[in-house]
Amino acid sequence: ETLADCGAFTGDTVLDFDRATGGRYTRVYAFEPDQKSFGALKKLASGLNTKISCIAAGVSERSGKGWFTTTGSVASRFSASTSSCTDSVAQFSLDDFFSSRPLPTIIKLDVEGFETEALNGAKKIIGAGQTKLAVSVYHRPSDLWRLPILMKSLNPRARIYLRHYSTEIADTVCYSVPF
Numbered sequence: 027e028t029l030a031d032c033g034a035f036t037g038d039t040v041l042d043f044d045r046a047t048g049g050r051y052t053r054v055y056a057f058e059p060d061q062k063s064f065g066a067l068k069k070l071a072s073g074l075n076t077k078i079s080c081i082a083a084g085v086s087e088r089s090g091k092g093w094f095t096t097t098g099s100v101a102s103r104f105s106a107s108t109s110s111c112t113d114s115v116a117q118f119s120l121d122d123f124f125s126s127r128p129l130p131t132i133i134k135l136d137v138e139g140f141e142t143e144a145l146n147g148a149k150k151i152i153g154a155g156q157t158k159l160a161v162s163v164y165h166r167p168s169d170l171w172r173l174p175i176l177m178k179s180l181n182p183r184a185r186i187y188l189r190h191y192s193t194e195i196a197d198t199v200c201y202s203v204p205f
Contacts, residue, residue, distance in 0.1 A: 027052060027132055028053045028054075028131050029053075030057070030132070031054060031055065031057065032133065032134060032135045032136070033057070033085075033135060033136040033137040033138065034057055036063050036066035040054055040071060040074070041074070053079065054075075054079065056071065056079065056080045058080070058081070059083055068080045082116065083116035083117055083118055084118075084140070085119070085137060085140075085147060086119060086147050087143045087147040088117075090117060091114045091116060092116075092117040120148035121148055121151055122147075129151050129154065129156065130151065131157060131158065132160065139166055141162060145159075145161070146176075148180075152180040152181050152202075153181060157181075158202065159177055160199055161199065162198070163198050163199065170198065173200055178202070184203055
């Protein structure tokens with residue numbers, strides 16, 4: 027597998043993935059735009075596996091720069107408005123980033139409400155029909171139905187599953203599995 031971990035934070039998913047696979051995977055690309063969290067991610071990855079690449083950038087619909095609020099916590103996020111942002115950070119569309127690399131077989135998106143933009147930036151990858159998706163659908167109330175519909179429209183041949191992992195609203199994940 028090749029994992030694109032978008033919103034890698036301090037590496038919790040990277041660690042789980044490495045342990046679950048016993049380190050047997052092709053590559054992990056861990057995207058994290060928050061510099062405070064990125065330091066912890068980089069430290070964790072350096073102690074795990076040389077097949078983990080940490081990218082100090084976010085994911086979006088277009089490559090370039092984006093307005094971002096850095097907090098060093100799960101409250102960090104991109105915004106369309108500059109008034110609430112603290113930084114300008116690099117961002118990639120996954121289609122651009124993987125245009126000269128092997129495509130990811132799994133994309134995990136937990137990007138604090140920026141999932142729609144990230145999915146739109148991966149239309150070619152998802153449309154190719156080989157990539158599994160795990161997308162957080164709890165950052166906005168409408169994410170619960172809008173994101174699964176978007177995921178299905180990007181790959182009509184995929185099966186869509188919704189799973190909830192806690193007693194709180196957080197940790198609701200929508201999966202898209204090609205068949």
